[in-house]
Amino acid sequence: MLKAVGLFGRKKSGSSGGNRHFKDFYADWFNTLNTTLLPSLQNSMSESDSSLTHLSTQVETLHRHFQSYYDALDLAAANDVAQLLDPDWRNPLEKPFLFLGDLHPYLFTNLLRSFLNQNDSDDDEDYDNDSLTVQFADAQDRDRDQLEVLFDRPWHIATAWRSQSYDLMGKLEQVERGLRLMVPALVARARDAQAAFLEHVGRNWDYGSGLQKLAVAEAMAEQNEEMVGVFVDANRLRRSVLVEILGTTSVFQAALFLEGLAQFLVGFRDPELLAQFDLCKTPLGKQNRLAI
Known part of the structure; x- marks a missing residue:
């Protein structure tokens, strides 16, 4: 956090401020995620003798890494x-997933639903084959060995989503209801800020008087202040959704969720995937990024 404050303090009048572009901060943050924190979490999840405390520490460390990123975003926005x-x-692969500058909060809830839906599909197949009871009553050890070999992970990690709770489903539905209210409200605020900018310039534009630059500068200052507020509120929403999800899931589920989120971000920078994306005839980045 102190590092972020130093990087993204407000510029001083009449100077460049010596501030580092957020692109450089993100590159360092992403590198730490990709080369250090994600591998550490995955190693903890793959060790059968790893303690619950050790895994909890890895989960908390990765969560703090995401929170520090949003703290830095807020400071950079003020600048x-x-x-x-x-x-x-x-x-171009990242941009369609952005909402007001960063990942759309729906991505977090959709990722969680993908885990829950995958578990429901597995359970349906088990019931269709009339084998769920048999698996756990007569062949649990064999299934455990098969799952651990298949996923290269201990039994309690491979089956983490089988023990989902009503609290988790209820919390997910509550978060999604909140997003359906707050996301459109943020979009409306951003749209109104742009409309106010145009209205201010038009109202104060006096062609030939030399005041055009002043009118634009005043309008930009007002719009900038409002957009900083919108951006910070969007980050607050992203931050709170993560907190709600990780506060309701078990340690094992939280580890799998954060692994999936980190892998999603890492995938954006995969050279092979980017090369395939470049071959697309219709770049996704040209679509409406604020569409819901």
Whole structure:
């Protein structure tokens, strides 16, 4: 956090401020995620003798890494929100998933639902084959060995989503209801800020008087202040969704969820995937990124 404060403090009048572009911060943050924290979490999940305390520590460390990222985003927005709302350092594969400068909060809930739905599908197949009871009553040891070999993970990790609770489903539905209210509200605020900018310029534009630059500068200052607020509130929403999910899931489920989220981000930078994406005839980045 102290590092972020140093990087993204407000610029001083009349100077460049010596501030580091957020692109450089993100590169370091991403490198730590990809080369250190994600492998550490995966190693903890693959060790059959790993203690619950050790795994909990890895989960908390990775969660703090995401939270520190959003803290840094808030500080960077106060300095230059424009570079974050339309980040030219994001590649074309990332941009369709952005909402007001960063990952859409629906991505978090959809990722969680993908785990829950996958478990429901597995259970349905087991019931269709009339084998669920047999598996756990007569062949649990064999299934455990098969799952551990298949997923290269201990039994309690491979079957983490089989023990989902009503609390988890209820929390997910509650979060999704909140997003259906808050996401459109943030979009409306951003749209209104742009409309207010145009209205201010038009109202104060006096052609030939030399006041055009002043009118634009005043309008930009007002819009910038509002957009900083919108951006910070969007980050607060992303941050709170993560907290809600990790506060309701078990340690094993939280580890799998954070692994999936980290792998999603890492996948954006995969050279082979980017090369395939470049062959697409219709770049996804040109679609409406605020569509719900």
